[in-house]
Amino acid sequence: MACIxxxxxxxxxxxxxxxxSSGADLQAVMNTVLDGLIxxxxxxxxxxxxxxxxxxxxxxxxxxxGRNVNMLMPEPYHKEHDGYLKNYLTTNDAxxxxxxxxxxGQRKDxxxxxxxxxxxxxxxxxxxxxxxxxxxxxxxxxxxxxxxxMTTKLLESNxxxxxxAYIASHDMQEPIRMITSFGEILMTDxxxxxxxxxxxxxxxxxxxxxxxxxxxEDLLAYSRMGNEGANFAAFDGEKILGGAxxxxxxxxxxxxxxxxxxxxxxxxxNPVQIMRLLQNLVTNAIKYQPKNNRPLIHIDYxxxxxxxCLSVKDNGQGIDAQFIDQxxxxxxxxxxxxxxxxxxxxxxxxxxxVENHGGKIWVKSTVGQGSTFYFTISKNVQKTLEAS
Ligand code: ADP
Numbered sequence: 001m002a003c004i005x006x007x008x009x010x011x012x013x014x015x016x017x018x019x020x021s022s023g024a025d026l027q028a029v030m031n032t033v034l035d036g037l038i039x040x041x042x043x044x045x046x047x048x049x050x051x052x053x054x055x056x057x058x059x060x061x062x063x064x065x066g067r068n069v070n071m072l073m074p075e076p077y078h079k080e081h082d083g084y085l086k087n088y089l090t091t092n093d094a095x096x097x098x099x100x101x102x103x104x105g106q107r108k109d110x111x112x113x114x115x116x117x118x119x120x121x122x123x124x125x126x127x128x129x130x131x132x133x134x135x136x137x138x139x140x141x142x143x144x145x146x147x148x149x150m151t152t153k154l155l156e157s158n159x160x161x162x163x164x165a166y167i168a169s170h171d172m173q174e175p176i177r178m179i180t181s182f183g184e185i186l187m188t189d190x191x192x193x194x195x196x197x198x199x200x201x202x203x204x205x206x207x208x209x210x211x212x213x214x215x216x217e218d219l220l221a222y223s224r225m226g227n228e229g230a231n232f233a234a235f236d237g238e239k240i241l242g243g244a245x246x247x248x249x250x251x252x253x254x255x256x257x258x259x260x261x262x263x264x265x266x267x268x269x270n271p272v273q274i275m276r277l278l279q280n281l282v283t284n285a286i287k288y289q290p291k292n293n294r295p296l297i298h299i300d301y302x303x304x305x306x307x308x309c310l311s312v313k314d315n316g317q318g319i320d321a322q323f324i325d326q327x328x329x330x331x332x333x334x335x336x337x338x339x340x341x342x343x344x345x346x347x348x349x350x351x352x353x354v355e356n357h358g359g360k361i362w363v364k365s366t367v368g369q370g371s372t373f374y375f376t377i378s379k380n381v382q383k384t385l386e387a388s
Contacts (some may be wrong), residue, residue, distance in 0.1 A: 036134035040069045041127065044085050056115070056136045058108035069132075074106040089128070105134065113138045165223040169216045176216055180209035211337050218345035222330070225273070225352040232381060235271040237264025237308075241299065244279040248286075257286045257295035264301055267308060269377050273353040278312070280346040281373050285314035287340050288371075307359060307376040318367040328361065350375070357381050 030037055036053030040046055046069050049061040057064075057072055064071065070081040087093060100118035107113065118133040183206035191199055241264050245252065252259065259282070267274065278299070286295045295314060302309040319327065319334065326332040328351045331344040347361075350373075354361040358378030365371035 036132075036136075038069065038072075038132040038134065040130050040132065042085075042089060042129075044068050044070065044082060047129070053134060056107070056134055057105065063108075072105055074104050074112045077103060078106075100133075102137065105136075114141045162223045165219055169220040169223065172216050173213075173220070176209055176213050180206055180213060183209055211341070214341065215343040215345070218343035218349065221276070222345050222349050222352065225349060225356065231270050231272075232268065233271065234266055234268050235274075237267040237274075237301070240264070240267075240271050240275045241278055244275045244282065247275075247279055248283055251283065251286055255286050255289070255295055257297060259297045259299070261299040262301055264299075264310070265303060265308070267377060268379060269357045269381055270353075273356065274377070277350050277353045277375065278310075280350050281312040281375075284346060284373075285312055285316060285371075287342065288335070289314070289316040304376075306380065307378050309374060309376045311372050311374045313370065313372040315370040318369055318371055319363065319365040320367055321365075324363060324365065327363075 030048070030050040033050065034052055036056045037048070037050040038046060038053050039048035046064045046067055049059070049064050054060060059072075068082070070078045073081060100116065102114060103117050104112050105115045105117075114137050116133075116135040116137050120131050120133075122129050122131060183202060187199075187202055187206060191202070194202065238261075241261055245259065245261075251257075282297060282299070285297045289295050293315070295316065297315075298311075298313045300311045300313070302311075323332075323334055327334065328347050330348045333342060333344040335342070351361050354375045354377070358381045359376035361373065361375040363371050363373045
């Protein structure tokens with residue numbers, strides 16, 4: 001190998017401060033670097049092959065020096081390399097030289113492997129030479145493939161789960177409706193036929209039916225949520241908020257809630273989903289209040305360059321900081337059904353909707369003072385969805 005350094009004119013010590021670029025020094029560098037280094041001449045003949053290249057390809061230097069570098073390449077690189085080099089020498093049209101890219105190499109045992117190849121040209125006296133840096137990336141590629149396979153499997157099982165949740169909740173609706181409807185008929189028309197214990201049992205049946213119904217309806221909504229991204233349009237935020245408040249007007253009246261909404265701007269997204277999102281947040285703001293507390297709810301927004309940030313502020317019970325991350329997960333409730341009715345899916349539905357709109361949802365809360373739920377919707381959500 002020393003001869004190549006000598007022929008490169010690097011054999012003699014040159015005066016310099018610090019590192020001396022002598023042939024021996026460079027030899028030491030070549031021997032130490034972790035990447036394979038291969039030097040070839042204009043005709044593609046290997047002039048130098050360092051120990052790392054030996055580790056990667058399995059050839060000793062004396063088996064490769066003096067031979068064409070294409071022996072280290074599988075097809076089609078093997079056949080194409082001579083032509084590529086000739087073309088480069090006449091036109092300077094580079095595909096690898098000075099650029100670097102991922103290609104395949106072939107080891108002595110025939111094994112083909114992915115490698116990162118960087119090639120740079122150098123002028124040695126009147127000769128053009130090329131230094132190739134080779135890094136074996138088969139382990140990294142194998143890890144990438146494994147990760148991709150796992151992601152694909154995860155996505156498949158998620159879709160499968162959503163389909164299952166959709167079918168199960170859809171098909172469960174009917175029998176639950178029968179249980180609650182006939183239970184209610186029994187309660188009104190046949191309660192005189194039951195003693196107090198019988199009446200209490202019946203009340204439990206109807207109540208459980210209502211609870212099941214709430215859960216199944218929300219589960220259905222939750223599993224549907226992922227597939228509705230296509231219906232995006234510009235819509236009037238004020239109208240959609242008005243619709244959401246109208247849908248829960250009974251609750252608003254019953255709890256004498258005072259709602260002060262800002263005049264929301266024109267927004268972009270799926271209006272039905274945003275209506276549901278606002279409805280869920282305002283419902284919670286009213287529901288999770290100490291008894292006899294008059295709910296005061298303020299709805300506001302901030303117009304940011306790339307997104308809108310909406311907020312729903314209440315004067316309710318607040319949420320203990322340790323539970324704040326949990327409440328956006330399915331079926332995580334901080335209240336029992338008896339305390340406050342709910343499915344435990346209201347906020348997970350909100351989260352899905354917000355994510356469909358390229359946004360985020362979070363809450364700031366102080367126990368005993370109230371909570372403010374914030375969510376963003378991207379102004380470029382159409383593009384975000386197309387790109388994904
Ligand atoms: P649910 O459908 O049961 O209301 P959510 O997913 O909407 O379920 O909310 C999850 C839990 O987060 C609730 O059970 C409640 O304990 C808590 N929570 C949600 N919103 C509020 C709020 N505005 N103030 C206090 N607690 C809240």
